[in-house]
Amino acid sequence: MIDSVRIGSITYPVSETAEPIIVDNAVCYGAIDYVKPLIQINANCGAHKPATLMHEIMHGIVNEYRIEDVPAGDEKAIDLIAKGILNVLIDNPRLIEQVTNYKVSKQQV
Ligand SMILES: [Zn+2]
Numbered sequence: 001m002i003d004s005v006r007i008g009s010i011t012y013p014v015s016e017t018a019e020p021i022i023v024d025n026a027v028c029y030g031a032i033d034y035v036k037p038l039i040q041i042n043a044n045c046g047a048h049k050p051a052t053l054m055h056e057i058m059h060g061i062v063n064e065y066r067i068e069d070v071p072a073g074d075e076k077a078i079d080l081i082a083k084g085i086l087n088v089l090i091d092n093p094r095l096i097e098q099v100t101n102y103k104v105s106k107q108q109v
Pocket of ligand 1: 055059075078
């Protein structure tokens with residue numbers, strides 16, 4: 001798994017843990033800590049790892065860009081956006097290469 005993810009101005013180390021990840025009294029496949037910063041993924045969640053990582057990245061994007069229409073705590077909205085983006089990436093394996101080859105600056109995005 002990737003060892004860090006840059007989201008806006010913040011680089012989040014990504015760590016896998018065999019320990020249960022508990023958020024709001026619920027056991028989760030992953031979690032994001034905006035303060036440390038850190039993304040944790042349950043090492044035992046198998047095929048759920050990519051979707052879990054994308055889910056935590058979406059939390060980070062919503063938090064970083066202060067997207068008020070999608071509250072960072074709206075798990076259903078975060079999950080649907082994450083699954084949608086992950087499916088687009090899976091269905092279009094050359095997409096990242098093509099997007100990064102445009103050499104646009106972040107200010108143009
Ligand atoms: Zn979540």
